Amino acid sequence: FLDWIGFGGPILKSGDPIEQLKQVKYMDLVANAVMLNNVADMTEVISGIIDEGLPVTPELVSRLSPCTRDHIRRFGQYALDMDEHPAALHPRALPIFAATEK
DSSP states (O other): OHHHHSTTOSOOOOOOHHHHHHHHHHHHHHHHHHHHHHHHHHHHHHHHHHHTTOOOOHHHHHTOOTTOOTTOOTTSOOOOOTTOOOOOOOOOOOHHHHHHHO
């Protein structure tokens, strides 16, 4: 996943250890941001499916991965509206797991 996120492939271009560390930390930060967004999106979709009354089991959810990247346009154009703010994240357990955590 990190190799795909990082531009230029998995090779660290600089021989400078400080630059290498920066590059690894930046790739890690971007990967974590992508995974956080994916988890938030998956949670919203799964909650919607549960709200519709369709069955969702822990086994089904365990097969999902936050490393999904098919929806990301690595080299595409993005229209950024800096005045538009995303909705706040409200972490919550999915109903299928809330019952097992008690």
